[in-house]
Each structure stands twice: as C-alpha cells, then as structure tokens.
Amino acid sequence: MIDPHTGFVSLVSDSALLATSRTNYTLQVQATDSGTPPLSGTAIVGINIVPPGVVTAGSLQQEIWTNIGSGT
DSSP: OBOTTTOOBOOSOSHHHHTOOOOEEEEEEEEEOSSSSOOEEEEEEEEEOOOTTSOOSSOOOOOOOOSOOTTO
16 A cells, blocks of 8 residues: 555555565556646555564655656
8 A cells, every 4th residue: 555645655464475485576656646637657666575673773764756857
C-alpha cells in the first residue's frame, strides 16, 4: 500500500513475504494528479528484504524531489 499523502510504502500483510525465499522485489509505481489535464509519472522502486536484526535504524525514509532535472 502507498500512502497518497506521504508516499510511504508499506505491506498490508507480511504473510506473503514469510512464505517465500525471495530477497528482493521491483515495483513500477505510477502517480497521477487531479489536474486538468491530469499529469502522471512513473518510478521504479526496489525493495530488498533483509533478515531481522540487520537494520539498526528505527525508521528509514527516502525523499523524492520533484521539479528537478534528470540525473541531478
């Protein structure tokens, strides 16, 4: 699930992850605004699954900046 206000990506249920040995996922995410005409964009999101205890931070956050040139 992606929070429409913050962009935070979370799992509705982690049971699917527990049933597989996969260690990474790649998602293609599309966002569309409510303008006239509506504008949209896509991004690739990579998710790496790490064993419990490897991540020491309580929370990790990534900012996605808008209105900047490609490759900056």
